[in-house]
Amino acid sequence: MGGGTEETSMDKVTSDLGVVTLIVGKLRNDRDKRAAALVCKLWRDAVAWLPKPLTLGSRDSLPHMVKSLKNIVALDLMCYDEQLMDEDLELCASSFGQLKSLSIGQADFAQDRISDEGILAFAEKCGHLEQIKLVNLPRVGDAAMDGLSRGCKSLWGMNLQQCRSMTDESLDAICKFSNLEELQLKGEFRFTSSGLVRIGTHCSGLQKVCLDLGSVKIDDALSSLAVGCPKLHELSLKIRQANLKKLAKCTSLRSFLVESDQAWDMEMKLDEAVIAIAKGNKNLKEFSFLINGGLLSDGAVTGVLLACPLLETLQLEAVNLTDAALMCIVSCKFLKHLLLDGLVSGGHGLAEIGQCGLGLTSFTLRNSRRVRDMELQTLMAGNRGLEVLDLQSCHGPSSIGFSDIALCSKLQFLDLSSTEVDDVSLLAIASGVPNLKQLKLVKCKRVTSIHSVTHFTKLESLTVDQCPFVRDDGLDMVALKCPHLKHLSLAFTRVTDDGLRRLTLCSELQTLRVSYCRFVLGEGIVAIAKACSEFKHVVLSHRLRGSPHTMH
Structure with missing residues (x-):
């Protein structure tokens, strides 16, 4: 070629690798990527250069994957229905030194052959880890957590579920993560109430906390979080019972969720606690209070609505609410997601919500009663941008009312289980909701x-x-x-x-x-x-x- 420089073999390979990498980057799932890696060395190298998450579901694929995929930054080992061994984890840890995210285990299948040694391999060889999720690992305990605290200084997100060998010593290790921002503890551990207090005392940078610990008392832990974590933005509690007034000193919350399948004692004074939390956290955007029996009064719900005008999500066990409380919902001009579980309609509150023009994105009215066709029609007409609608076990509407769901043309999710919906109303809905x-x-x-x-x-x-x-x-x-x-x-x-x-x-x-x-x-x-x-x-x-x- 006149005046040009002849293309070398290395230039051609580099150019080809760049093109193939672009092609491989367009592949949608891990199966396709693994298939591409089998074409030839060039394609295998292209796949290896992708800094993408990897989900593995078979032990047989591990040896091949660790050879061909070196640039993995997120490893998901939660799809296994077979027992993993410590040596499997050690192989992954040795091969994927750039890991930032690691997930191991699944809720309904105990990986009881994984011990502390398997987790320690990642602590020793994957110092860049930022997030870790360990689920249903009964033999993984305090030694593993201590090793992670020493080897993974950049860790900011930790999700631990059903790790029954972990004691308060694991909580001590958690407190050593200076960059910890998100913590989820769910299921059965050997934690004590006094041990949980240390989280709020030592982890001042926490922004998101989720506690689902069965019968363990968390009153003092809530108090320590309220006082010791000034950056706490999201708090999610799934508990049997607790003194929520301990959270009254918290002033930074943006999201507050409480769930319990048991009725609480009246001595817990939930109305007072909830109002105090709302007044202290006026920038709340999400308030979810799903306690069996719907113990919050109209006054408490109204207090929350008036104290937190920026609410975008409101979820309530609404069994005892009246139209008076529902009509206050119209003051939440930013509300997009509304759940009123167990509501007994009074005939006016729901219609008012439909007429006020909130423009909800999702609406849930599960287990509700006495809902009239006119109310459902008004709700649909006033919220035509709905994407999610859950009317499971909604009693009252007839085929006429359900047909008005057709007004919500953007609907993506619809639950009409255990209702009086019929063929005619389904055909009407389908004609107006083409992309469900x-x-x-x-x-x-x-x-x-x-x-x-x-x-x-x-x-x-x-x-x-x-x-x-x-x-x-x-x-x-x-x-x-x-x-x-x-x-x-x-x-x-x-x-x-x-x-x-x-x-x-x-x-x-x-x-x-x-x-x-x-x-x-x-x-x-x-x-x-x-x-x-x-x-x-x-x-x-x-x-x-x-x-x-x-x-x-």
Whole structure:
């Protein structure tokens, strides 16, 4: 080439690697990336250069992955249904020295062959770790936490769940993380009330805390968080009972969530505590108070609404609320997400919310009663931008009221389980909501045909458990009309393997739930697994023909 410089072999390889890296970077999932790495060395190098998260689901793939993928910054080992060993973790730690995020374990499967040694490997060789999540590791205890505190100085996010060997010494180790901003403790540990106090005393930089510790008393821990953590923005509590007034000295909260499935004693004086917290945290954007029995009075709810005008999310166990409290909701001009669980409508409050023009994004009215068609119509008309609507077990509306959901054309998620919705109203909704992605219709006895469901042609998730209209002869229509379906639940229906075979046209199907479908013997599931390349999970409740074990 006249006047030009001849391209060397190294220039060509470097250029090719750059082009291939761009191509590989467009791949959507880990399976495709792993497949690309098998093409040739050039493609393997391109995949290795991607600083992307890696999710592994099989021990067999570990040796190959650690050889071909060196630039991993996030490692997810939570998809395993087989026991991992310490040596597996040591292999990963030795190979992925640039890790910033690590997740190990899953809630419903104990990894009881992983010990402190496996976690210590990451503490010693992955000094750049910033986030770690350890779930259901019964043999991982204080030594592992102490090692992490010494080896991972940059760690700012920690999520520990169901690690039963951890004692207060682990809490002492947690207190040594000088950069800790987010902490979640959930499930069974060997922590004590006095040990939990140290978190607020020593971790002054905490911004987000989630505590779900069963029967462990956390009153003193709440007091230490309120006084010792001036940057605390998010506090989430799932507890049996606690003295929430201990939080009255906290003034930095933006999000406050309390959940309990037990009724609390009146001596807890929840009204006083909640009002004190609201007055001290006037910049609250999220207030969620879901305690069994709905113990907050109209006065307490009104106090929260008036004290926190910036609220964007309000979630209440609303069994005892009256129209007086509901009408105060209209003062929250920034409100986007509203949940009123268990509400007994008085006839005016819901209509007022619909008429005030809040423009809600999500609205939940589960287990509500006496809701009239006119109220539902007013709510839909005033919130046409709704993306999420949950009316599970909402009693009162008829087909006329449910048909007005069609006004919300942007809806993505809809739950009408255990309601009086019927075929006519479903067809009306489908005509106005063309892009619905998730639909739940559990125990909908007035729906008589699957054909009314298949008019939602953009569905990605469909749940029709305990619905008598679900039969084999309708599943081919589901496959034909809903080609993007990824998640399907058919629990407690009379479908058989013949019906499941008709779902093989759902090429994007990933998960199937056929719990208590006693006519499913296995052949249909095998056919789906062979035909659908993305299929990876099935939930059963009975033994398949030829299977030695019950599957779940």
